[in-house]
Amino acid sequence: xxxxxxxxxxxxxxxxxxxxxxxxxxxxxxxxxxxxxxxxxxxxxxxxxxxxxxxxxxxxxxxxxxxxxxxxxxxxxxxxx
Amino acid sequence: xxxxxxxxxxxxxxxxxxxxxxxxxxxxxxxxxxxxxxxxxxxxxxxxxxxxxxxxxxxxxxxxxxxxxxxxxxxxxxxxx
Amino acid sequence: xxxxxxxxxxxxxxxxxxxxxxxxxxxxxxxxxxxxxxxxxxxxxxxxxxxxxxxxxxxxxxxxxxxxxxxxxxxxxxxxx
Amino acid sequence: xxxxxxxxxxxxxxxxxxxxxxxxxxxxxxxxxxxxxxxxxxxxxxxxxxxxxxxxxxxxxxxxxxxxxxxxxxxxxxxxx
Amino acid sequence: xxxxxxxxxxxxxxxxxxxxxxxxxxxxxxxxxxxxxxxxxxxxxxxxxxxxxxxxxxxxxxxxxxxxxxxxxxxxxxxxx
Amino acid sequence: xxxxxxxxxxxxxxxxxxxxxxxxxxxxxxxxxxxxxxxxxxxxxxxxxxxxxxxxxxxxxxxxxxxxxxxxxxxxxxxxx
Amino acid sequence: xxxxxxxxxxxxxxxxxxxxxxxxxxxxxxxxxxxxxxxxxxxxxxxxxxxxxxxxxxxxxxxxxxxxxxxxxxxxxxxxx
Amino acid sequence: xxxxxxxxxxxxxxxxxxxxxxxxxxxxxxxxxxxxxxxxxxxxxxxxxxxxxxxxxxxxxxxxxxxxxxxxxxxxxxxxx
Amino acid sequence: xxxxxxxxxxxxxxxxxxxxxxxxxxxxxxxxxxxxxxxxxxxxxxxxxxxxxxxxxxxxxxxxxxxxxxxxxxxxxxxxx
Amino acid sequence: xxxxxxxxxxxxxxxxxxxxxxxxxxxxxxxxxxxxxxxxxxxxxxxxxxxxxxxxxxxxxxxxxxxxxxxxxxxxxxxxx
Amino acid sequence: xxxxxxxxxxxxxxxxxxxxxxxxxxxxxxxxxxxxxxxxxxxxxxxxxxxxxxxxxxxxxxxxxxxxxxxxxxxxxxxxx
Amino acid sequence: xxxxxxxxxxxxxxxxxxxxxxxxxxxxxxxxxxxxxxxxxxxxxxxxxxxxxxxxxxxxxxxxxxxxxxxxxxxxxxxxx
Numbered sequence: 010x011x012x013x014x015x016x017x018x019x020x021x022x023x024x025x026x027x028x029x030x031x032x033x034x035x036x037x038x039x040x041x042x043x044x045x046x047x048x049x050x051x052x053x054x055x056x057x058x059x060x061x062x063x064x065x066x067x068x069x070x071x072x073x074x075x076x077x078x079x080x081x082x083x084x085x086x087x088x089x090x
Numbered sequence: 091x092x093x094x095x096x097x098x099x100x101x102x103x104x105x106x107x108x109x110x111x112x113x114x115x116x117x118x119x120x121x122x123x124x125x126x127x128x129x130x131x132x133x134x135x136x137x138x139x140x141x142x143x144x145x146x147x148x149x150x151x152x153x154x155x156x157x158x159x160x161x162x163x164x165x166x167x168x169x170x171x
Numbered sequence: 172x173x174x175x176x177x178x179x180x181x182x183x184x185x186x187x188x189x190x191x192x193x194x195x196x197x198x199x200x201x202x203x204x205x206x207x208x209x210x211x212x213x214x215x216x217x218x219x220x221x222x223x224x225x226x227x228x229x230x231x232x233x234x235x236x237x238x239x240x241x242x243x244x245x246x247x248x249x250x251x252x
Numbered sequence: 253x254x255x256x257x258x259x260x261x262x263x264x265x266x267x268x269x270x271x272x273x274x275x276x277x278x279x280x281x282x283x284x285x286x287x288x289x290x291x292x293x294x295x296x297x298x299x300x301x302x303x304x305x306x307x308x309x310x311x312x313x314x315x316x317x318x319x320x321x322x323x324x325x326x327x328x329x330x331x332x333x
Numbered sequence: 334x335x336x337x338x339x340x341x342x343x344x345x346x347x348x349x350x351x352x353x354x355x356x357x358x359x360x361x362x363x364x365x366x367x368x369x370x371x372x373x374x375x376x377x378x379x380x381x382x383x384x385x386x387x388x389x390x391x392x393x394x395x396x397x398x399x400x401x402x403x404x405x406x407x408x409x410x411x412x413x414x
Numbered sequence: 415x416x417x418x419x420x421x422x423x424x425x426x427x428x429x430x431x432x433x434x435x436x437x438x439x440x441x442x443x444x445x446x447x448x449x450x451x452x453x454x455x456x457x458x459x460x461x462x463x464x465x466x467x468x469x470x471x472x473x474x475x476x477x478x479x480x481x482x483x484x485x486x487x488x489x490x491x492x493x494x495x
Numbered sequence: 496x497x498x499x500x501x502x503x504x505x506x507x508x509x510x511x512x513x514x515x516x517x518x519x520x521x522x523x524x525x526x527x528x529x530x531x532x533x534x535x536x537x538x539x540x541x542x543x544x545x546x547x548x549x550x551x552x553x554x555x556x557x558x559x560x561x562x563x564x565x566x567x568x569x570x571x572x573x574x575x576x
Numbered sequence: 577x578x579x580x581x582x583x584x585x586x587x588x589x590x591x592x593x594x595x596x597x598x599x600x601x602x603x604x605x606x607x608x609x610x611x612x613x614x615x616x617x618x619x620x621x622x623x624x625x626x627x628x629x630x631x632x633x634x635x636x637x638x639x640x641x642x643x644x645x646x647x648x649x650x651x652x653x654x655x656x657x
Numbered sequence: 658x659x660x661x662x663x664x665x666x667x668x669x670x671x672x673x674x675x676x677x678x679x680x681x682x683x684x685x686x687x688x689x690x691x692x693x694x695x696x697x698x699x700x701x702x703x704x705x706x707x708x709x710x711x712x713x714x715x716x717x718x719x720x721x722x723x724x725x726x727x728x729x730x731x732x733x734x735x736x737x738x
Numbered sequence: 739x740x741x742x743x744x745x746x747x748x749x750x751x752x753x754x755x756x757x758x759x760x761x762x763x764x765x766x767x768x769x770x771x772x773x774x775x776x777x778x779x780x781x782x783x784x785x786x787x788x789x790x791x792x793x794x795x796x797x798x799x800x801x802x803x804x805x806x807x808x809x810x811x812x813x814x815x816x817x818x819x
Numbered sequence: 820x821x822x823x824x825x826x827x828x829x830x831x832x833x834x835x836x837x838x839x840x841x842x843x844x845x846x847x848x849x850x851x852x853x854x855x856x857x858x859x860x861x862x863x864x865x866x867x868x869x870x871x872x873x874x875x876x877x878x879x880x881x882x883x884x885x886x887x888x889x890x891x892x893x894x895x896x897x898x899x900x
Numbered sequence: 901x902x903x904x905x906x907x908x909x910x911x912x913x914x915x916x917x918x919x920x921x922x923x924x925x926x927x928x929x930x931x932x933x934x935x936x937x938x939x940x941x942x943x944x945x946x947x948x949x950x951x952x953x954x955x956x957x958x959x960x961x962x963x964x965x966x967x968x969x970x971x972x973x974x975x976x977x978x979x980x981x
Contacts, residue, residue, distance in 0.1 A: 012193075014200045017181035017230070018879075019098035021153060027434055029837055031093075036873060038156065051864040054456040056437075060474070063441060068098070071868075072183060075200065083167045097322040100179035102234060108596055110270055113299075114172075117236065117306060119176045135618040137599075139638075144603060148180070152301070189920055191675055196706075198711060213702040216942040218923075220962070225927060231704075255355075257362045260392070261341035264477060273596055274417075279630060281419045281480065284611075294621035297489035313424070314625070315345060318362065336436075341473070343423035351515055355757055356785075358791060375783040376481045378537040380518075382557070387522060395787070398428060399443065432839055461842075463856040463881070468846060497601070498598075500605045502816040503586035505665035507720060513758055516662075524662045524723065544800070549765060555666070558588060561605065563791075579679075584667035584716070596726045639669060640685065677918055680947075684954060694949040719949070741922075743929045746910035746959070748827035750882060760822075765907060767824045767885065797827070802930065829908035831963060841903075848905045848966065878908070 015047055023066045028054055031067040045074035062068045095127055095156045104147045109135055112148040126155035176237045177209055185228045190216055193229040208237035257318045258290055271297055274310040282329045289316035338399045339371055348391045350376055353392040369398035419480045420452055428471045436472040450479035452455055500561045501533055509552045514540055518554040531560035581613055581642045590633045596619055598634040612641035662723045663695055671714045676702055679715040693722035740811055744806045748775055752795045760796040774803035824885045825857055833876045840866055841877040857886035905966045906938055914957045919945055922958040936965035 022035025032051070039046060049071045057064035114169025120127055130152045139147035162163070174222070184197025201208055211233045219226035265278025274292070282289055292314045300307035344358025356375070363370055373395045381388035422465045427440025437456070444451055462469035505517045508521025518537070525532055543550035581618045589602025600620070606613055624631035670683025687694060702709045705712035718719070751764025761780070768775060778800045786793035831844025842861070849856060859881045867874035923942070930937055940962045947972025948955035 011181060012184075012196055014185070016181040017183065018149070021096040022093075022097065023095070024093050033873075034093055035095060036866075036868065044424040046868040048868055049862075049866045051866075054241050056441075056456075058441065058487075060452055063438075069212070090488045100232070102177035102237075104176070104180065105174050110272075110596075114306075116176060117299075117301065127301040129301055130200055130299045132299075137603075137616045137618075139603065139613040139615055144600075191920075195711075198704075198706065200700075208706040210706055211704045213704075218927075218940045218942075220927065220937040220939055225924075255348050255358055257347070257359060258345035260345065262475070264420040264422065265417075267417050272596075276630075277417055278419060279623075279625065285398075285625055289625040292623045294623075314341070330417070336427075336429050336439055336751065338428070338440060339426035353515075354759075357792075359787075372455065372787055375785075378798040380522075380535045380537075382522065382534055384530040387519075392763045394424070434839075459861040461846075461859045461861075463846065463858055468843075498589075498591050498601055500590070500602060501588035505718070507663035507665065508660075509662070510660050515758075520660055542765075542778045542780075544765065544775040544777055549762075556586070569613065573662060579670075579672050581671070581683060582669035586670065614729055637667070677920075682956075684947075684949065696949055697947045698946040708973075741913075741915050741925055743914070743926060746912065746913035748823040748880070750827065751822075751823050752824070763822055789833060799910070831906035831908065832903075833905070836978050844903055845905060859905070 011042065016075055017070045017072045018043075019052070019070050021066055021068045023057075023064055024060065024062055026037075026085045028065045028067055031065045032069065034065060035069050036071070039071045039073075043073045045076070047072050047074055096107055096153045097156055098153045099124075100133070100149065101149055102149045104145055106137075106143065106145055109146045109148055112146045113150065115150070116148065116150050120152045120154075124152075124154045126157070128153050128155055130166045177234045178237055179232045179234045181230065181232050182204075183228055183230045185208070185219075185226055187224065187226055190227045193227045195237055196229065197229065197231050198233070201233045201235075205222045205233075207238070209234050209236055258315045259318055260313045260315045261274075261286075262295070262311065262313050264309055264311045266300075266307055268305065268307055271308045271310055272332050274308045275312065278310065279314070282314045282316075286310070286316045290315050290317055339396045340399055341394045342367075343376070343392065343394050345390055345392045346387055347381075349386065349388055352389045353356045355389045356393065357393065358394055359393050360395070363395045363397075367395075367397045369400070371396050371398055420477045421480055422475045422477045423448075424457070424473065424475050426471055426473045428462075428469055430467065430469055433470045435470055437472045437474065440472065440474050443474070444476045444478075448476070448478045450481070452477050452479055498515045501558045502554045502561055503558045504529075505538070505554065505556055507552055507554045509543075509550055511548065511550055514551045514553055517557065521553065521555050522557070524555055525559075529557070529559045533558050546562045571576070582639045583642055584639045585610075585636045586635065586637050587618070588633055588635045590609070590624075590631055592629060595632045595634055598632045599636065602634060602636050603638070606638045606640075610638075610640045614639050614641055643656055663720045664723055665720045666691075666716050667700070667716065669714055669716045671705075671712055673710065673712055676715055676734070679713045680717065683715065683717050685713045685719075687719045691719075692723045693702045693724070695720050695722055744797045745804055747772075748781070748797065748799050750795055750797045751795045752786075752793055754793055757794045757796055760794045762796065764796065764798050765800070768800045768802075768813045772800070772802045774805070776801050776803055811818060825882045827880045827882045828853075829862070829865055829878065829880050831876055831878045833867075833874055835872065835874055838875045838877055841875045842879065845877060846878050846881070847883045849883075853881070853883045855886070856883050862888055904957070906963045907966055908961045909934075910959065910961050912957055912959045914948075914955055916955055918951065919956045919958055922956045922965045923960065926958065926960050927962070930962045930964075934962075934964045936967070938963050938965055 019040070020039055021036045022031040022038065024031035024034055035070060036046075036049065049069045052070055053068040055066045057066065100121070101116045101120055101141035103112040103119070115131065117127075128137055130150045132148060134149040136147045138147065142156055180201070182197045182201055184193040184194035184200065186189065186196055198208075211231045213229060214232055215230040216230045219228065261282070263278045263280065263282055265274040267274035267277055279289075283312065292312045294310060296311040297315055299310045300309065342363070344359045344363055346355040346362065348355035348358055353368065358372065360370075373393045375391060376394055377392040380391045420449060423444070425440045425444055427436040427443065429436035429439055441451075441454065454474045457475055458473040460471045462471065504525070506521045506525055508524065510517035511519055521533075522535065524553040535555045537553060538556055539554040541552045543552065577605065585606070587606055589598040590594045590600055591598035603613075603616065616636045618634060619637055620635040624632045624633065660696045666687070668683045668687055670679040670686065672679035672682055684694075684697065699715060700718055701716040703714045705714065747768070749764045749768055751760040751767065753760035753763055765775075765778065778798045780796060781799055782797040784795045786795065830848070830849055832841040832848065834841035846859065858888055859879045861877060861884075862880055863878040865876045865894045867876065909930070911926045913922040913929065916923055923981055927937075929938065940960045942958060943961055944959040946957045948957065967969035
């Protein structure tokens with residue numbers, strides 16, 4: 010419980026199976042490119058109904074612990090979009 | 091409608107002309123550095139009134155489809171700020 | 172007050188001292204990897220109470236001005252997570 | 253200002269031109285099948301960004317005055333969906 | 334407590350007497366054209382003050398149980414506005 | 415992505431099995447009387463706990479594309495409740 | 496329905512009788528110093544319970560039409576608090 | 577960026593032309609009686625639909641910098657409504 | 658606890674020191690021109706980050722008891738902006 | 739105005755008469771088992787419409803001052819549900 | 820549908836399996852110490868992601884009917900925390 | 901991170917010193933009668949301004965882990981208010 014910093018990113022997972030699966034898909038995606046995942050919050054649950062199919066869509070905010078950022082040369086996101 | 095993943099980013103566009111123009115400015119900016127843009131949501135509309143000028147400011151959340159992320163070596167955002 | 176573009180990122184600062192310190196920690200972190208910081212909004216104030224200690228947690232949205240994005244070769248965030 | 257009853261319906265207008273046009277499209281649609289329109293509220297403004305095009309989407313709640321409903325034989329909506 | 338389906342409609346009742354009366358007016362109106370009314374939620378309370386008179390306006394969402402919809406030939410709302 | 419109009423209706427699905435099933439029940443109901451269903455939003459999740467049983471209740475807003483409404487004789491909802 | 500301007504003010508009416516009376520008290524107060532009252536919105540209903548008494552408190556936003564403000568010499572609020 | 581004080585007022589601008597015009601009308605009105613206008617926030621967008629006409633209504637909160645209030649004799653709003 | 662009327666005004670205090678100081682600044686300002694201050698609510702906490710400095714901004718709603726308004730000649734705010 | 743602690747509990751009062759009566763019922767109930775009641779906030783107003791009857795339901799948060807809790811042997815709620 | 824009183828309590832259920840299981844865990848817990856459970860509302864869905872595990876967390880408000888509280892000797896919560 | 905159950909209670913701490921102190925006062929109070937405190941959320945910050953004094957009031961929701969509730973004889977809150 011030292012003083013840490015976390016960053017949140019917004020991810021929308023989709024699934025033709027269920028909302029639960031859409032969440033798992035989003036979390037698995039986050040795990041591939043981010044480490045130190047800490048928690049997430051479900052923000053919205055929607056669904057697509059076109060062409061007779063049901064597609065579940067869940068918007069999550071996923072939070073991860075930032076690496077120790079005290080070292081010089083820390084490569085950040087930069088100021089791009 | 092396969093199971094896709096989207097990411098949302100928050101962008102504030104400004105314009106001295108109109109809210110409509112501020113939205114176009116923000117979307118054009120997003121298009122320069124992100125591909126597969128999918129949808130956006132207007133979150134807030136404010137305006138600056140200083141020095142007798144009117145500046146329109148629109149906060150958007152812009153969502154884009156993530157590239158196929160199954161391949162190894164996928165270069166993510168990293169854990170910087 | 173020319174037409175600028177800003178991006179917002181969500182950062183959670185924590186501190187065992189106070190909410191004020193947690194905000195300073197989050198802002199200092201943002202300053203290390205982002206330039207042209209412009210404003211922030213306090214979104215949530217929570218606290219951890221485990222093991223008899225009090226840990227303050229503040230969720231901020233920090234906004235920074237994007238660099239001039241008209242040049243080709245502008246290195247953006249890419250489409251990773 | 254006699255005691256009237258109003259009903260609200262939710263309509264999403266879309267336009268490739270502007271949010272303003274999307275609102276006009278939705279209101280024109282409501283006028284075709286409902287009379288005594290009274291007021292509307294803008295609930296949400298979103299946009300589609302697929303295939304390089306920008307589509308404006310506005311969700312409105314449109315309210316209309318119900319006909320005098322004291323007469324027997326008043327044909328309502330029924331209990332279908 | 335079998336698995337039922339309900340539909341919600343938004344109704345604004347008005348009254349020159351009181352908010353309570355405006356609610357009763359709205360509910361009485363709903364009862365004339367809908368059966369199986371189940372519950373309502375008060376969404377907003379406003380008032381008109383023009384011409385020295387006070388008009389109470391209450392927005393309700395009224396929910397009613399849909400008839401058994403398994404039979405063919407069930408006459409629904411159709412796709413009109 | 416031509417300029418279309420959509421209408422939203424509020425439906426509450428219930429199930430003794432799960433929230434997922436309650437959503438499927440509501441969507442199946444909407445499909446019986448409405449065509450061109452497009453998307454839905456989950457608004458609220460509640461549950462009944464009486465008599466030792468658990469009943470899941472999900473409030474959805476379901477949106478469907480309105481038929482081409484330019485033709486005369488288009489039969490709308492009318493001004494009933 | 497010419498292009499008018501309205502201003503909103505926030506007033507809290509209290510009453511030992513009822514919420515209805517508290518609203519009437521607030522509206523009557525607004526009528527004493529403001530003319531062209533147009534509408535109000537109920538924002539919050541609270542109550543005081545101290546010393547065995549029940550005091551009803553209603554927060555309203557009251558809107559009134561501004562006088563024609565084109566004339567010079569129009570006495571505004573000034574820039575005081 | 578010295579320590580300043582701002583006050584916010586709520587203004588509803590209306591226009592038969594557009595929401596954009598309604599905002600300009602409201603800001604122009606504010607400029608007539610208040611100086612040091614600083615920023616505004618769009619709170620609500622509604623419209624009147626009576627008598628076949630469309631009237632746009634925008635609720636803004638307009639903020640202005642208070643004059644230096646350290647001098648005695650500063651004439652404030654007083655305690656009227 | 659007699660039947661009183663209160664009015665709310667929105668004030669933004671700023672400080673280069675802390676949010677606490679920004680609140681004190683706003684309250685002190687309100688005390689100079691309004692009497693019978695009763696309570697306040699913190700609505701928003703933001704901060705400016707330009708030019709390497711941190712400016713705290715707190716939006717308060719401050720409520721004060723209106724003077725006995727039964728006397729004729731009571732000087733109100735008038736209908737200016 | 740010494741430094742006190744209050745606790746809030748959520749109570750739903752119901753009445754076949756009116757929302758006002760439902761509030762009185764809830765407050766009377768709270769008075770039976772809690773002392774030092776201080777204030778309440780109305781959170782939601784709903785109604786039941788089954789079997790042709792109208793039942794008013796009001797959700798309140800009722801706050802009461804905690805007894806001086808410095809003494810040992812203070813009997814709290816415990817850690818049960 | 821006689822005039823009843825209900826109380827709401829806030830419970831957070833967790834599960835390593837699913838949100839559905841977390842809800843069942845919370846309801847089962849409530850059933851152990853409270854009788855006359857009536858309904859619940861899902862307030863928030865979050866998840867823990869630490870140490871490579873996914874923990875589902877659901878915040879519910881559970882409402883139960885209060886026993887007839889007219890009898891003397893009714894043992895309430897007392898005024899503890 | 902086994903499957904635990906938490907309960908939330910709403911506490912209002914007050915202080916004549918600062919919001920920070922009001923939070924500490926509320927947490928200290930919770931610690932006296934509840935064990936296994938886990939986290940809290942700041943819900944509202946208000947202040948009293950009567951009689952020339954400033955009193956800070958913070959509403960917290962404090963969550964604590966419920967004891968193992970599988971044992972018979974677990975003493976719950978009961979069904980009192």
